[in-house]
Amino acid sequence: MTTKFQLPNPKLLTGIALCVVFTLSVCLAAPCLADTTDPKTQSLAFDTVTNQLILTETGETLITDPAKQPSALAVWLGTYNPTLGMCNASIFTTIFGGAFVAFFIAICWGKLVEIYGAAGGLFGGGVIVGTFWVINHKLPGIGIAPGGIPHDAGFGIYQYGLIVQAFHGTGPWVDMGLAVCVGLFTMSFLERLRAKKLDPTLPGGAALLSESFPRALSVILGGIAGGAIVGLIGFTGARL
Amino acid sequence: MFIGAMITGALVFGIWPEMWKSYGIMGGWLSAVIIIGLCWFMNHWLGLFSNPDGKIWIDQGMPIASAGIAWAIVRFGADFTDCLPTFFLLIIGGILGGIAAYYVKQHNPNFKT
Numbered sequence: 434m435t436t437k438f439q440l441p442n443p444k445l446l447t448g449i450a451l452c453v454v455f456t457l458s459v460c461l462a463a464p465c466l467a468d469t470t471d472p473k474t475q476s477l478a479f480d481t482v483t484n485q486l487i488l489t490e491t492g493e494t495l496i497t498d499p500a501k502q503p504s505a506l507a508v509w510l511g512t513y514n515p516t517l518g519m520c521n522a523s524i525f526t527t528i529f530g531g532a533f534v535a536f537f538i539a540i541c542w543g544k545l546v547e548i549y550g551a552a553g554g555l556f557g558g559g560v561i562v563g564t565f566w567v568i569n570h571k572l573p574g575i576g577i578a579p580g581g582i583p584h585d586a587g588f589g590i591y592q593y594g595l596i597v598q599a600f601h602g603t604g605p606w607v608d609m610g611l612a613v614c615v616g617l618f619t620m621s622f623l624e625r626l627r628a629k630k631l632d633p634t635l636p637g638g639a640a641l642l643s644e645s646f647p648r649a650l651s652v653i654l655g656g657i658a659g660g661a662i663v664g665l666i667g668f669t670g671a672r673l
Numbered sequence: 674m675f676i677g678a679m680i681t682g683a684l685v686f687g688i689w690p691e692m693w694k695s696y697g698i699m700g701g702w703l704s705a706v707i708i709i710g711l712c713w714f715m716n717h718w719l720g721l722f723s724n725p726d727g728k729i730w731i732d733q734g735m736p737i738a739s740a741g742i743a744w745a746i747v748r749f750g751a752d753f754t755d756c757l758p759t760f761f762l763l764i765i766g767g768i769l770g771g772i773a774a775y776y777v778k779q780h781n782p783n784f785k786t
Contacts, residue, residue, distance in 0.1 A: 517758040527759060531766025532773070539774035544783075551718050558713045559706030566701050571693075596763065604755025605745035607763060608685075610734030615767025616774065621730040623775040628727070635727065645729040648674060652722065655678025656736025657743040662679070663687040664747025 682740025
């Protein structure tokens with residue numbers, strides 16, 4: 434008995450091809466993601482004659498070890514690193530740190546609540562958010578050097594989480610909650626648009642967005658007020 | 674919604690940084706159980722956040738994000754523009770995660786209702 438060879442589903446093949454391309458591009462791009470620029474330093478250049486990274490204003494050589502010289506491609510890719518306050522690798526990890534937590538919460542938390550009710554939601558708060566906090570936001574010197582380990586660049590601290598705060602953490606703190614709320618907003622918006630396709634009597638995209646705007650604004654303002662109130666502790670002289 | 678958001682923002686940035694400074698990674702993880710779990714119960718389970726059926730979901734991550742920025746500006750005098758790169762990168766990441774979750778929920782039989 435012979436079995437006829439059948440090609441897999443074209444959709445499955447496309448999916449597999451996309452996965453392969455993505456994985457390969459991440460691996461191959463790794464050498465170009467190195468930290469080639471110092472954030473806030475706007476005048477870096479790569480001297481192709483001496484093969485060295487230099488400060489154009491002073492002519493100072495930043496990296497003298499030939500083995501550690503970034504490629505010209507890496508320097509070119511890092512054109513906007515000083516503006517963004519982070520290197521290429523950090524840009525990449527920040528985007529995917531946000532995408533991971535948004536996807537995980539969008540998929541799992543709702544199911545936990547559906548199955549276990551309030552207990553599932555409380556469990557999800559600790560297990561999902563706590564675990565993703567460790568991968569996204571953990572800081573250097575936790576429990577050992579509470580202020581963080583100072584960065585060699587002369588300002589800010591070293592960061593080890595996926596989500597990198599720009600300019601070595603000297604800017605305001607941007608929490609992964611932003612990615613979560615944007616992810617859930619996007620997912621629920623797309624779901625409603627799909628429902629609208631199936632049932633034209635339902636509200637459309639513009640109506641949904643305008644309806645959500647006052648709700649979003651009130652929670653954003655609430656967050657600003659709450660954060661500012663806690664921030665006032667800094668004026669009491671507390672050195673926590 | 675405003676009161677729930679305010680308390681959530683205050684709790685997260687009043688407790689979380691001190692917990693990880695004092696107890697390390699376990700302190701940060703434990704903070705999630707205490708703060709996020711309780712705030713979720715108040716905001717989403719008891720319904721302080723208005724999320725009617727068939728509308729766009731407003732999550733408590735939104736006030737946490739805005740509280741983090743306001744907290745750092747008020748407490749440490751940080752420059753608002755310095756947070757914009759991370760801010761926009763996280764929005765891109767969130768959109769990517771949301772789209773991926775949407776497609777998974779459309780095609781995975783476990784999410785069919």
